[in-house]
Amino acid sequence: MRRFAFAVAGALAIALAVVIYHGYAADLFTVPATVMAAPFDWFVPPR
Secondary structure: OHHHHHHHHHHHHHHHHHHHHOOOOOOOOHHHHHHHHHHHHHHOOOO
């Protein structure tokens, strides 16, 4: 269970990094990026 929690945290961290580096990454995966980045909107710089 702890390993699953670490996997989820790692996936969220990777998704957050992708969202930041690709400028919201709308071209790659619109819906998953929106769902995963919704709690982290204040980290995404405005375009």
